[in-house]
Amino acid sequence: xATDKEPFQSLTGMAEQLAEHSMDKAQGAMKNYFGWLQxxxxxxxxGNTDLNNKLLDYAxxxxxxxxxxxxxxxxxxxxxxxxxxxxEFMSAQLNSLNEQAKSIGDAHTKTVGAGxxxxxxxxx
Numbered sequence: 001x002a003t004d005k006e007p008f009q010s011l012t013g014m015a016e017q018l019a020e021h022s023m024d025k026a027q028g029a030m031k032n033y034f035g036w037l038q039x040x041x042x043x044x045x046x047g048n049t050d051l052n053n054k055l056l057d058y059a060x061x062x063x064x065x066x067x068x069x070x071x072x073x074x075x076x077x078x079x080x081x082x083x084x085x086x087x088e089f090m091s092a093q094l095n096s097l098n099e100q101a102k103s104i105g106d107a108h109t110k111t112v113g114a115g116x117x118x119x120x121x122x123x124x
Contacts, residue, residue, distance in 0.1 A: 016074055016075075019070075019074045020071075020074065023067060023070060023071060023074075026067070027067055030063050030067075034056070034059070034060050034063075037056065037059075038056055041056065049107075049111050050107045050110060050111065051104065051107040051108050051110075051111040054100075054103055054104055054107050055104065058100045058103075058104070061096070062093075062096070065089070065092065065093065065096070069085065069089045072085045072089075073085055073086075
């Protein structure tokens with residue numbers, strides 16, 4: 001009976017290793033992408049604003065949360081664990097979305113309010 005489980009456990013272990021390796025590769029690619037994106041945005045005239053900084057920070061934060069979610073799913077033992085992990089992730093992401101939207105709205109208002117004025121007193 002114990003030998004019947006060994007091939008399954010071996011396959012499970014291999015699948016976990018493959019998933020972890022894939023996650024490491026994906027995280028490295030995302031880190032490179034965010035580095036490039038940050039450089040590209042900072043080179044733009046509007047790049048060093050609070051709004052852009054927040055957008056970059058939130059994109060990195062949300063990506064990290066998604067990777068964390070996948071890593072937890074990899075370690076789930078059964079469908080009940082999957083449902084619990086999914087529920088916790090969705091709840092955390094919805095709370096994060098609310099906070100981020102509020103913060104981005106405030107930063108946008110400040111950025112637009114401090115923006116360039118129309119020439120010669122004309123309105124835009």
